[in-house]
Amino acid sequence: MLSVSQIIPLAIGAFIAYRAGTFLNNIRLAKATGLPFTYSPYLEFETIAYFGTPLLRWMYRDYLLQGNGWPRWARFMIKDWPWEDKRRAHDEWGDCFLVVAPTGIICYAADPATSMDVTKRRMDFTKPPDKYAMIQPYGTNIVTAEGKQWQFHVRITGPTFNEANNHLNWTETLRQAQSLSDSWGKFGSRDLHLDIYALTLNIISCAGFGIRQDWSNDTIVNYDKVPGSHEYTFLQAITTVVHYIVPILLLPTKVLLWTPLRKGAKAYIEFEKYMRVLINAEKEKIEANDNYENLDTKGNLLTAMLKVSASEARNANKGDGGSRKTTFSDDEVLGNAFMFFLAGYDTTANSMIYGCVCLALYDGLQDNVVEEIDRVWDEAAKEGRKELDYENDYPKLKYTLCFMASGSHTNCPQYEILRAFPVVIHLTKMCWKPQPIVWRSGTESDDAPHVLPAKCRMYLNTTGTHYNTKYWSDPYKIEPNRWKNDAHGPTSGARKPGPIKGSFIGFSEGARACLGWKFAEVEFLAFFTVMLRQYRIRLSGDVSKSEVEKQIFLRCSGDITLSPFDNVKLALDKRR
Numbered sequence: 001m002l003s004v005s006q007i008i009p010l011a012i013g014a015f016i017a018y019r020a021g022t023f024l025n026n027i028r029l030a031k032a033t034g035l036p037f038t039y040s041p042y043l044e045f046e047t048i049a050y051f052g053t054p055l056l057r058w059m060y061r062d063y064l065l066q067g068n069g070w071p072r073w074a075r076f077m078i079k080d081w082p083w084e085d086k087r088r089a090h091d092e093w094g095d096c097f098l099v100v101a102p103t104g105i106i107c108y109a110a111d112p113a114t115s116m117d118v119t120k121r122r123m124d125f126t127k128p129p130d131k132y133a134m135i136q137p138y139g140t141n142i143v144t145a146e147g148k149q150w151q152f153h154v155r156i157t158g159p160t161f162n163e164a165n166n167h168l169n170w171t172e173t174l175r176q177a178q179s180l181s182d183s184w185g186k187f188g189s190r191d192l193h194l195d196i197y198a199l200t201l202n203i204i205s206c207a208g209f210g211i212r213q214d215w216s217n218d219t220i221v222n223y224d225k226v227p228g229s230h231e232y233t234f235l236q237a238i239t240t241v242v243h244y245i246v247p248i249l250l251l252p253t254k255v256l257l258w259t260p261l262r263k264g265a266k267a268y269i270e271f272e273k274y275m276r277v278l279i280n281a282e283k284e285k286i287e288a289n290d291n292y293e294n295l296d297t298k299g300n301l302l303t304a305m306l307k308v309s310a311s312e313a314r315n316a317n318k319g320d321g322g323s324r325k326t327t328f329s330d331d332e333v334l335g336n337a338f339m340f341f342l343a344g345y346d347t348t349a350n351s352m353i354y355g356c357v358c359l360a361l362y363d364g365l366q367d368n369v370v371e372e373i374d375r376v377w378d379e380a381a382k383e384g385r386k387e388l389d390y391e392n393d394y395p396k397l398k399y400t401l402c403f404m405a406s407g408s409h410t411n412c413p414q415y416e417i418l419r420a421f422p423v424v425i426h427l428t429k430m431c432w433k434p435q436p437i438v439w440r441s442g443t444e445s446d447d448a449p450h451v452l453p454a455k456c457r458m459y460l461n462t463t464g465t466h467y468n469t470k471y472w473s474d475p476y477k478i479e480p481n482r483w484k485n486d487a488h489g490p491t492s493g494a495r496k497p498g499p500i501k502g503s504f505i506g507f508s509e510g511a512r513a514c515l516g517w518k519f520a521e522v523e524f525l526a527f528f529t530v531m532l533r534q535y536r537i538r539l540s541g542d543v544s545k546s547e548v549e550k551q552i553f554l555r556c557s558g559d560i561t562l563s564p565f566d567n568v569k570l571a572l573d574k575r576r
Contacts, residue, residue: 037099037100042101045106057565064555090461109437109460112503114438114439118460122511128429128430138272141332143343155308158515161518164298164304165519168206171390173522174530177526181534192572193353204341210278211297234271241264245346245560247261275337286303286306290310290314306328344520348523352527353568354421361539368399369403372398376529390522397525416478419472419475420475424561425462426462429457435451465504466504536575540570
């Protein structure tokens, strides 16, 4: 009988032999694709990368400021490595290449044709279940669902993003931004970043869940709109969940309760309790009255989603539903509401912060945005209006729209801030059986096939695409005018005939493109129309422009979505 001292070396040897075998097999599969490829000890989706990435980001925090990207030996082991690396890997290996490790293969693409091909084939390229498991704590939601399940989720959630919700979002953002501005006038800005996070939290609470919060200097009051006995107020729960969101998503709640991060787990439990009470209360009102509207927050996403779900159920009872599933369970409502919160809070806040930093860095850019905002306010005053409204004034903010977005008037949401600072670094896909992809290297026959092997991951590199000089001239420059469309595309900035389909993938493409792109756009514009009407943003006196540019372009925090590594110090100067 073998002893423990004999078993352990044999087990280690067997594991090494197994890994060597899978590595050699993956190399064979990579060669068969005809695509360029390189190697890595492990890949960025592996568990070890989640724990190793923060350490490597800390170790190389000063090295990254030199502008050389990641060291080649570590590059592909770091979660979301392309932000700091920009185009370097693609300049070396091409716009479409493979990274091979013992555990699998990733195909990285920064090519518009490849992006459009992959995003249109949603049944061939699905989302990796292991990567998205952590953002479905209550089960499948609109982001993680696939196939017929996704069709069901989009049938319920899609109609909730409508003009009623855009109107609510606009008016609530104006109200919150004005309250924040009044607070700044009395007390000064505590911290622009924290203030923006609090602002977007208030907005998604109202436009997302129908819970209107009032701003004060240090906190939010008016907690009593959700019934029940709780350890935390709703705002305290949701704020704490935000603070601990990464460990909450990575670790089971039962495990988290036994760690020093237990406060986050308790808040997460409280958040669920609040949401279930709120969901049940709204469902009872809808069941009692088909035409029920929350008059205080008409158009909020939660009530709208419950109404669509109830409507689908009624139609099914009349014989219109067939055998298909027609209504959301409470868990599905909660899961989608959680995704609305996660997307509507974190991504929007970080994009606003990058927008504020860019305005502070580039006076000419801020001058142009301020000029347009002043003109729109003056026109409203001539019409006898003291406030801007969604229907009349939102469409007039064309330059500001180009600064943040080129959206509704072109039916294609395209953001200059999101081009330069994409909140999602990769669009991650996976093929479960061999799949051909569209890619042209420029050195081979147009008919050359490239077939990815089964279980190969396809990562559409947002940063590599948005900083590709084939499609974006001077990509480091924040240039809203590159989005001014004529009949053939932008009139300046980008290589004519303009950004081609797939060269901007900040909100994905195809059927799985982000449902909430206009929600984010409306919130951006409403916020800046209030803030820049009354303030100019500048760098704090002890901060240099060149250092700030390094901070925002060469490093990031490595959180769920792109955010600055350090808190950029900004100041506000009163205009009027």
